[in-house]
Amino acid sequence: AQSVSQHNHHVILSEAASLELGCNYSYGGTVNLFWYVQYPGQHLQLLLKYFSGDPLVKGIKGFEAEFIKSKFSFNLRKPSVQWSDTAEYFCAVTRPGGGKSTFGDGTTLTVKP
Amino acid sequence: GAGVSQSPRYKVAKRGQDVALRCDPISGHVSLFWYQQALGQGPEFLTYFQNEAQLDKSGLPSDRFFAERPEGSVSTLKIQRTQQEDSAVYLCASSTGTSENEQFFGPGTRLTVL
Numbered sequence: 211a212q213s214v215s216q217h218n219h220h221v222i223l224s225e226a227a228s229l230e231l232g233c234n235y236s237y238g239g240t241v242n243l244f245w246y247v248q249y250p251g252q253h254l255q256l257l258l259k260y261f262s263g264d265p266l267v268k269g270i271k272g273f274e275a276e277f278i279k280s281k282f283s284f285n286l287r288k289p290s291v292q293w294s295d296t297a298e299y300f301c302a303v304t305r306p307g308g309g310k311s312t313f314g315d316g317t318t319l320t321v322k323p
Numbered sequence: 324g325a326g327v328s329q330s331p332r333y334k335v336a337k338r339g340q341d342v343a344l345r346c347d348p349i350s351g352h353v354s355l356f357w358y359q360q361a362l363g364q365g366p367e368f369l370t371y372f373q374n375e376a377q378l379d380k381s382g383l384p385s386d387r388f389f390a391e392r393p394e395g396s397v398s399t400l401k402i403q404r405t406q407q408e409d410s411a412v413y414l415c416a417s418s419t420g421t422s423e424n425e426q427f428f429g430p431g432t433r434l435t436v437l
Contacts, residue, residue: 214365244425253326254366254414254428300365309354309379311426313365 212237214303216314223291224322231286231317233301243284244302244311245275254300260284261306271295293323325349327429329415335435336405344400344432348417355398356426357390358414366414372398373420405436 217232235241245257258269265277275286284301298318302311328347336342348355354373358366359382368382374395383390387405392398402409412433416426 216365246428253430254416256425259425302365309371309373310356310368310382311366312368313358315363315365 212241212303212305212312214301214312214314216299216301216317218317219315220318220320222320222322225293226290227321229286229288229291229295229319231299231301231319233284233286233314234282235284235301235303235312236282237303237305240306242304242306243275243277244304245269245273245284245286246300246302246313247297248300248316249297257286257299291319291321293321295319296321327415327417327427329413329429329432331432332430333433333435335437337437338405338407340405340436341401341403342405342434344402344413344434346398346400346415346417346429348396348398348415349427350396351419352417352427353395353420354418354426355392356416356418357398357400358416359384360412360414360431362411369400369413402434405434407436410434410436 213236215234242261244259246254260267260277268274300316301314304311357369360366370390371379372392387403389401412431414431415429418424418426
């Protein structure tokens with residue numbers, strides 16, 4: 211069974227600091243990878259996704275993620291965080307042709323103004 | 324509506340009661356998913372529909388859990404004889420159908436079993 215690990219449960223940064231959130235998955239085959247974000251009081255929404263092509267993908271609000279197949283990783287990055295990036299971030303994996311997504315347990319990001 | 328809606332938003336049940344949670348997906352979305360999210364954890368897959376067909380129910384934790392989508396649109400998740408361990412947020416998501424596409428999530432139903 212596939213699993214997803216997010217190494218950091220809670221990250222606290224000051225505004226303008228750089229961000230990297232780790233995500234590793236266990237499945238050895240081809241995967242589709244996603245980062246979702248949940249802002250306080252809002253629904254889960256998509257930040258970015260990878261399913262083929264350039265392993266460096268760019269999403270909304272200046273976020274990007276790099277798929278490194280050899281490391282089974284899909285880490286999320288942002289060069290300079292803002293207070294409005296305070297949220298919970300979830301990494302998810304789906305197998306091509308499959309239905310369900312497997313989610314990590316999430317990382318809570320707090321950005322201090 | 325523009326997004327996925329779920330009702331009720333909050334449900335308190337006494338242990339042993341049956342509950343029914345409703346999901347209205349985005350119009351035209353073929354795929355519909357149910358997830359259970361316990362406090363401090365990520366969403367865990369329960370079941371998946373493509374139109375009215377339930378293609379995967381491997382995540383349903385017991386035979387007390389039942390989901391249906393009879394006309395390929397609205398879906399209901401039913402939990403019979405609720406237990407305290409069923410307390411969680413139940414999320415519904417819909418998508419246009421392929422695994423490469425994002426899932427659009429509803430606000431969830433927070434179920435508390437006393």
